[in-house]
Amino acid sequence: MFEEVIEGLRRPQKMIPSKFFYDERGSELFDEITRLDEYYPTRTETRILEENIEEIAGAVGEQSVIVELGSGNSTKTRLLLDHMADISAYVPVDISEEYLMKTVRMLKKEYPDLSIKPVCADYTKPFQIPPIAKPFEYYVIFYPGSTIGNFRPEKARLFLKTISKLLVPGGGMLIGVDLKKDRETLEAAYNDSRCVTAEFNLNMLVRMNRELNADFDVDEFEHLAFYNEEKGRIEMHLVSRQKQEVHLQDEVISIDEGETIHTENSYKYSLEEFRELVKEWFEVQKVWTDEKELFSMQYLVK
Numbered sequence: 019m020f021e022e023v024i025e026g027l028r029r030p031q032k033m034i035p036s037k038f039f040y041d042e043r044g045s046e047l048f049d050e051i052t053r054l055d056e057y058y059p060t061r062t063e064t065r066i067l068e069e070n071i072e073e074i075a076g077a078v079g080e081q082s083v084i085v086e087l088g089s090g091n092s093t094k095t096r097l098l099l100d101h102m103a104d105i106s107a108y109v110p111v112d113i114s115e116e117y118l119m120k121t122v123r124m125l126k127k128e129y130p131d132l133s134i135k136p137v138c139a140d141y142t143k144p145f146q147i148p149p150i151a152k153p154f155e156y157y158v159i160f161y162p163g164s165t166i167g168n169f170r171p172e173k174a175r176l177f178l179k180t181i182s183k184l185l186v187p188g189g190g191m192l193i194g195v196d197l198k199k200d201r202e203t204l205e206a207a208y209n210d211s212r213c214v215t216a217e218f219n220l221n222m223l224v225r226m227n228r229e230l231n232a233d234f235d236v237d238e239f240e241h242l243a244f245y246n247e248e249k250g251r252i253e254m255h256l257v258s259r260q261k262q263e264v265h266l267q268d269e270v271i272s273i274d275e276g277e278t279i280h281t282e283n284s285y286k287y288s289l290e291e292f293r294e295l296v297k298e299w300f301e302v303q304k305v306w307t308d309e310k311e312l313f314s315m316q317y318l319v320k
């Protein structure tokens with residue numbers, strides 16, 4: 019972590035990779051974000067899933083193995099599992115072993131007949147799916163939450179390539195993708211009135227202080243989130259309120275007044291742009307969306 023953070027802070031546009039948001043407090047804050055009025059993605063995605071669950075379950079197919087990338091304890095997973103009683107296995111993949119095991123223990127109680135095969139791995143790198151006892155037709159990757167939006171498009175393409183290598187032709191991916199929309203709705207989602215997103219952003223510095231022995235004065239930074247229309251993404255930054263020096267172990271970083279540390283991108287796609295993004299590896303077979311076209315759930319086939 020230290021090397022990656024220092025390297026990012028030495029760039030002309032300072033940055034800290036967004037994956038470092040998610041320590042224990044960061045994960046709690048993100049959970050809170052998903053329940054905010056302004057943060058439309060989670061509730062819209064859940065509603066799309068609920069309203070179309072029969073059709074979605076039909077697209078995924080009963081004879082499949084569901085491989086979920088990232089946290090697997092959400093309402094969305096249960097919705098899918100509740101409607102797919104006969105799937106051959108459920109494979110949650112998560113980098114945190116503790117979190118993964120907690121999920122497995124909970125799901126085993128709720129779905130005693132379901133075969134659960136957890137994989138502790140960084141899903142952005144190649145990983146192996148364990149042997150499945152029951153016969154099955156395909157793996158179907160479940161990747162909700164529009165987390166793909168946190169990758170730059172080049173990275174997203176590489177990620178899709180890695181994922182498609184897990185699949186045989188005909189295998190699928192059920193993915194949540196946030197859509198382009200008016201600036202006001204987008205910016206409100208990342209500038210909530212209760213300032214939970216601001217705390218989530220600033221918590222990055224709290225974590226750096228604790229884990230990297232840094233001395234960021236957290237009160238001297240403020241949250242900034244805006245829609246960069248040209249790039250089609252929400253950008254989150256931490257803005258320095260004054261000229262300051264920060265120490266990380268033996269390293270000294272100078273930051274000017276008004277200078278920012280870029281902490282996150284969240285790309286938004288039109289349906290056409292997303293189709294274009296995946297086309298080397300996947301064909302978009304079906305898209306479900308809400309009436310305002312805020313968010314989409316898409317079934318991609320290799």
Ligand code: AVI
Pocket residue numbers: 051059163164165166167168208215282283284
């Ligand atoms: C996890 N990811 C899809 C969220 C997003 O909307 O890009 C992370 C987030 N950042 C601020 N609010 C939510």
